[in-house]
Amino acid sequence: MEIRLILGDQLNEKHIWFTALDDNVCYVMFEMRQETDYVKHHIQKVVAFFAAMRSFARKLEENGHQILYYTIDDPNNTQDLQKNIEKAINLFNAKKFAYQQPDEYRLDKQLEEISTQLEVPTKTYDTEHFLTTRDELKTFYEGKKSLVMEFFYRYMRKKHQYLMIDGQPEGGSWNYDKFNRNTWKGGTIPPPYKPDATLAKEIFPQVKAAGISTIGTFNADEFLFATTRKDSLAQLDYFCTYLLQDFGTFQDAMHQDETNLFHARISFSLNVKLIDPAEVIEHAIAAYRKNNDRISLSQIEGFVRQILGWREYIRGLYWKEMPQYKKKNELNNFGKLPAFYWTGKTKMNCLKTSIENSLQHAYAHHIQRLMITGNFALLLQTNPDEVDHWYLGIYADAVEWVQLPNTRGMSQYADGGILATKPYVSSGSYVNKMSNYCKGCSYDKKQRTGENACPFNSLYWNFLDDKREELRGNNRMGMMYNLLGKINPEELARIKERAYQIMENPDAF
Numbered sequence: 001m002e003i004r005l006i007l008g009d010q011l012n013e014k015h016i017w018f019t020a021l022d023d024n025v026c027y028v029m030f031e032m033r034q035e036t037d038y039v040k041h042h043i044q045k046v047v048a049f050f051a052a053m054r055s056f057a058r059k060l061e062e063n064g065h066q067i068l069y070y071t072i073d074d075p076n077n078t079q080d081l082q083k084n085i086e087k088a089i090n091l092f093n094a095k096k097f098a099y100q101q102p103d104e105y106r107l108d109k110q111l112e113e114i115s116t117q118l119e120v121p122t123k124t125y126d127t128e129h130f131l132t133t134r135d136e137l138k139t140f141y142e143g144k145k146s147l148v149m150e151f152f153y154r155y156m157r158k159k160h161q162y163l164m165i166d167g168q169p170e171g172g173s174w175n176y177d178k179f180n181r182n183t184w185k186g187g188t189i190p191p192p193y194k195p196d197a198t199l200a201k202e203i204f205p206q207v208k209a210a211g212i213s214t215i216g217t218f219n220a221d222e223f224l225f226a227t228t229r230k231d232s233l234a235q236l237d238y239f240c241t242y243l244l245q246d247f248g249t250f251q252d253a254m255h256q257d258e259t260n261l262f263h264a265r266i267s268f269s270l271n272v273k274l275i276d277p278a279e280v281i282e283h284a285i286a287a288y289r290k291n292n293d294r295i296s297l298s299q300i301e302g303f304v305r306q307i308l309g310w311r312e313y314i315r316g317l318y319w320k321e322m323p324q325y326k327k328k329n330e331l332n333n334f335g336k337l338p339a340f341y342w343t344g345k346t347k348m349n350c351l352k353t354s355i356e357n358s359l360q361h362a363y364a365h366h367i368q369r370l371m372i373t374g375n376f377a378l379l380l381q382t383n384p385d386e387v388d389h390w391y392l393g394i395y396a397d398a399v400e401w402v403q404l405p406n407t408r409g410m411s412q413y414a415d416g417g418i419l420a421t422k423p424y425v426s427s428g429s430y431v432n433k434m435s436n437y438c439k440g441c442s443y444d445k446k447q448r449t450g451e452n453a454c455p456f457n458s459l460y461w462n463f464l465d466d467k468r469e470e471l472r473g474n475n476r477m478g479m480m481y482n483l484l485g486k487i488n489p490e491e492l493a494r495i496k497e498r499a500y501q502i503m504e505n506p507d508a509f
């Protein structure tokens with residue numbers, strides 16, 4: 001008999017493990033406090049994970065597989081991973097133990113350690129989810145100076161022959177990013193796909209009763225995470241049918257009344273492996289081929305780039321740089337994250353809207369994460385550890401391999417430029433250009449000083465001034481530093497005074 005462990009983000013029904021029934025195999029799944037408690041998670045994230053795990057276990061059982069499942073409140077659940085595995089081995093008198101390689105460094109090390117303690121041999125398997133191996137990106141960039149994502153993306157396009165014709169990118173360009181920057185001026189957007197929330201509704205009180213400490217709110221009517229493969233595929237299809245046609249164009253847009261815009265909302269399903277990147281890309285490309293009268297090349301390329309490019313790149317970078325990546329703080333930031341990140345109680349409308357959305361939905365789209373909450377945290381010169389904790393907890397799709405490089409690297413530039421070529425910082429004018437948040441704000445987007453001035457403005461110039469040393473030699477910052485140089489010293493002193501007032505007590509703003 002062999003015991004095979006399935007982690008909560010390894011719900012891949014197509015894995016080789018499940019291709020045949022085997023009486024000599026028992027699958028084990030555990031709802032663990034070590035997972036619910038390593039950071040304070042959003043309630044919808046915990047509920048979504050448990051719902052997806054329980055549905056997956058049920059499906060395996062229906063298909064005839066043998067399964068041992070410990071819910072969070074099961075008295076048999078020791079809440080110790082090693083003890084649970086040993087218990088299963090003893091219960092079934094198993095002679096072997098197997099697991100799929102975890103995507104998180106923490107669990108990878110833990111399972112490596114546990115396997116040295118077991119009395120039976122251990123075998124590891126690939127998760128068969130990604131389009132790259134763990135070390136493929138490391139090998140690809142070996143000996144290269146810069147880790148710019150675009151090169152890796154082109155390599156992936158060629159390797160997988162997505163949107164390629166006779167060895168050339170379809171349409172003649174690799175990247176249509178310049179068509180992806182429109183603002184949303186209002187109009188009708190199809191409502192987001194509504195997955196079945198019956199199980200989530202059942203699980204919610206159980207999470208509460210277990211005493212798991214969480215953030216955010218749960219409302220079954222607003223729960224938008226697909227927790228079965230069937231629903232995840234339906235959600236993907238809904239996206240391809242109704243939203244893909246505008247995805248690229250409004251990818252960077254933000255709007256006061258639109259939480260989802262044209263985003264796919266599939267990151268949770270992808271990250272727990274209910275669906276895989278190849279089928280997502282292929283389904284979207286098929287929709288484009290069938291409907292190329294309404295889905296243009298720039299829409300599909302923009303989407304493929306996120307999954308084939310960014311997602312695989314982020315994962316490869318994580319494995320290339322861990323574990324030292326988690327400690328990087330190259331901009332020497334040590335500030336605290338404002339308390340309003342957990343309440344949304346701030347007068348700054350862009351932050352209030354993005355944080356309230358996140359607390360209500362365990363979701364924010366990319367530009368809110370990067371240019372509102374991430375931008376502000378960086379301008380405040382917040383300790384990246386604090387920023388990581390917040391992102392890892394609040395979003396249902398947050399698993400360390402994807403959250404960490406996005407937060408610490410892309411959004412906080414704490415890796416000193418391994419991932420991004422320059423810090424993603426902006427004043428209020430970018431926010432105003434890409435959204436309508438400023439129209440409903442108490443602050444004046446044009447002012448840099450004075451009671452009414454938009455806090456992003458003084459913080460932005462102050463950040464550039466404070467980080468001259470760290471950003472010296474970054475050619476991509478030249479224009480920003482030229483503009484900083486044009487501000488007269490008295491004005492800069494006033495800007496810095498206001499910035500320091502904000503940094504000392506951001507919760508007052």
Ligand SMILES: Cc1cc2nc3c(=O)[nH]c(=O)nc-3n(C[C@H](O)[C@H](O)[C@H](O)COP(=O)(O)OP(=O)(O)OC[C@H]3O[C@@H](n4cnc5c(N)ncnc54)[C@H](O)[C@@H]3O)c2cc1C
Pocket residue numbers: 262263264265266267268270271306307310311314364365366367369370374391395397398399402403404406407410411
């Ligand atoms: C600070 C910060 C933290 C982030 N944390 C996470 C996280 O914890 N988990 C996570 O999955 N994504 C994270 N992202 C990336 C991105 O914001 C989310 O993948 C996206 O918002 C998910 O929503 P969606 O499915 O509607 O995506 P869409 O906008 O519809 O994009 C489609 C898919 O592309 C992939 N994708 C797009 N951008 C990225 C990216 N930068 N990195 C990896 N995959 C990407 C995702 O799988 C996503 O589902 C983070 C980004 C930032 C700036």
Ligand code: SF4
Pocket residue numbers: 348349350351427428429431432437438439441442443444445454455456
């Ligand atoms: S004025 Fe400043 S604080 Fe207010 S919404 Fe615009 S960018 Fe945000």
